[in-house]
């Protein structure tokens with residue numbers, strides 16, 4: 109059977125139960141779905157479906173399963189690792205129409221929401237009850253909760269309040285058999301394996317999330333933010349360690365380097381000091397008694413760590429502005445060059461100086477500027493490499509540069525991705541981070557959920573074959589990766 | 597401080613080749629949890645030591661046989677602690693057992709469970725392979741979260757060799773308030789208070805009294821305590837530390853019984869479940885200990901309807917499944933995962949569920 113036949117058959121099977129507007133198959137309708145937030149990778153899918161009910165999702169998946177067609181789930185498509193990148197012979201399953209907040213239980217501090225609900229929409233909806241949903245990725249106005257679960261997204265407040273995995277209670281998923289399964293519960297634990305943890309961050313490879321129950325937290329009575337300027341990035345790094353050593357857990361602790369400061373300031377006019385080499389934003393929240401106790405303590409630590417200036421946001425408006433500069437850092441940097449490439453390595457914080465130095469050296473070597481934005485509290489770095497894809501070879505150079513940053517993170521005892529996921533983008537670096545036995549174990553997990561490999565195939569976990577081929581091309585420090593495998 | 601990784605790996609490799617069942621133990625203080633499981637003993641007891649700890653990183657990496665006591669001592673010297681306040685149930689309880697059983701104490705609803713603080717694990721899987729998942733950093737989404745999966749797997753997916761945990765500073769001051777209230781009112785009270793931004797760190801209901809622990813800076817703790825006492829006619833108790841110790845370690849009189857005790861996990865706001873028997877309620881209403889002659893199937897039926905589940909925790913007949921049985925879809929997934937980590941079925945067979 110030709111692929112055209114397959115496509116026709118699928119379209120008519122889907123149109124049996126979906127309205128015509130929910131089945132897209134013409135080139136011009138498919139284009140908006142060709143990439144996610146990592147636009148360097150593009151692929152037109154065979155078909156896009158936009159179901160509205162769980163039953164429809166189940167039927168779509170059953171049909172695909174039966175015909176052996178790959179299914180790629182998609183939320184808002186803001187992912188930065190090509191996780192929602194379509195396949196030419198695959199069905200793209202958009203959850204965009206699952207927009208309902210099904211139930212809010214203020215006393216139990218939970219909300220049941222559909223997967224296509226935007227992250228920020230949850231906090232907005234529960235605000236009247238004095239509650240909010242804590243994980244706040246910078247993309248929160250657009251990204252969906254389903255995507256957040258699939259990526260285990262974080263935000264600027266995760267040092268104190270945790271990642272997505274710490275803030276959800278229950279998921280309904282549709283498996284590749286089209287079965288609806290509930291994972292977790294509204295109680296604080298569930299019998300059996302922690303499948304909730306396994307699903308979180310699984311990048312659409314284990315099941316399609318069709319409902320999420322999130323935990324809500326009381327909005328802190330007060331939050332204040334200090335902006336500290338430094339004439340040296342390393343001093344800023346030490347200040348972070350000193351804050352934590354003083355027993356303070358800030359709600360947010362973010363760092364930006366000079367180039368990032370300039371970009372954000374030009375874009376947002378947040379009031380950032382343009383002469384600083386680095387700034388730290390340190391937010392403290394809690395009761396007013398707590399905050400008033402902690403602010404002077406934190407200011408003292410920052411000053412003793414060599415801050416050239418500390419500024420307390422004078423009111424909530426200024427506080428919001430300080431944060432807006434940080435949260436807009438990616439688009440702001442995006443204005444400085446035709447393209448930027450965002451990295452996501454995480455390192456033990458004590459390695460910060462070494463890794464930053466390495467990035468600076470690599471930046472010279474590749475002749476590409478880098479702006480650094482950094483979830484400093486939890487060691488998650490976002491070096492943004494500026495480049496121009498229209499210059500021949502520059503994208504390839506950028507990718508190579510990025511890969512080397514990630515390898516430096518692994519060498520420093522860290523990881524290739526803190527929150528953006530592996531997706532298509534970092535699949536080769538997985539070979540650097542994991543040994544064959546570990547990768548095989550990941551494949552065994554995948555196999556337990558999706559034996560035919562139809563859910564988002566080819567992402568997140570490389571085949572051993574791929575790693576071996578890569579290893580043959582790229583002998584790392586004289587050590588051959590995966591030496592036990594035959595070379596191809 | 598000794599590293600027994602190679603010995604343990606060798607033991608599992610041999611067991612895999614010979615298809616012999618292994619019974620994994622640390623200090624063997626959690627034997628009463630889960631079903632009975634027989635096999636050759638694989639002990640982590642001598643695989644001990646803090647591998648790395650840097651207070652300013654908030655991360656500690658330890659070998660699984662390290663005792664909770666040693667860990668707590670090292671942490672408290674830096675004014676930090678394990679935020680999930682794990683029970684030991686024995687002076688020599690190990691961190692490996694604690695993580696394998698995902699055990700958390702009174703602070704659970706307010707700070708998180710053991711699994712929430714797991715950053716990475718190194719395990720020997722059922723084929724005798726040495727695998728590291730997660731890492732020593734706060735954020736890590738490379739690969740599936742196999743490290744958290746070990747928490748609560750009761751050793752059925754791998755022998756935990758090392759574990760990296762997030763730790764946190766310990767709050768300065770602790771105060772416990774005691775309020776006399778009927779049980780339904782108390783469940784309401786604790787849930788209502790939890791919707792406010794208050795430094796609540798534990799709660800318990802027993803014998804007509806609600807106990808609420810606050811942990812924060814001195815000034816904040818005292819101010820909040822005063823407010824709650826005024827609103828509820830509560831009083832501060834004298835022996836806060838001893839009280840919570842007795843709850844956490846289950847040395848409290850409630851647990852001293854020949855009767856069966858079911859561990860019932862429920863959405864925190866559920867009204868008092870209408871069993872007439874004696875109860876002790878923890879975790880803001882989400883954990884209810886029931887001392888009862890009822891059979892476990894009856895209890896399970898009723899709590900399942902309320903969105904919860906029940907474990908046959910203590911003094912039940914040994915043939916009863918310890919944990920609430922899974923429905924068909926979940927059961928299949930569990931069997932396939934077990935197969936994926938432990939194809940020969942040699943790691944603590946039957947401990948979590950008889951068919952696993």
Ligand SMILES: Cc1cc2nc3c(=O)[nH]c(=O)nc-3n(C[C@H](O)[C@H](O)[C@H](O)COP(=O)(O)OP(=O)(O)OC[C@H]3O[C@@H](n4cnc5c(N)ncnc54)[C@H](O)[C@@H]3O)c2cc1C
Nearest residue numbers: 183184185186187191245246252254255258261262312317
């Ligand atoms: C400007 C900008 C800033 C960002 N800042 C942050 C940040 O601070 N922190 C952070 O963590 N991330 C950040 N991101 C990355 C991104 O927003 C997150 O990864 C987000 O969670 C993706 O959500 P989405 O709905 O767009 O998912 P998509 O991009 O549509 O999909 C992401 C992955 O999830 C899968 N998926 C989506 N929905 C489902 C579902 N219902 N069931 C199963 N699988 C599903 C997809 O297959 C894909 O693998 C940022 C991105 C941008 C563009």
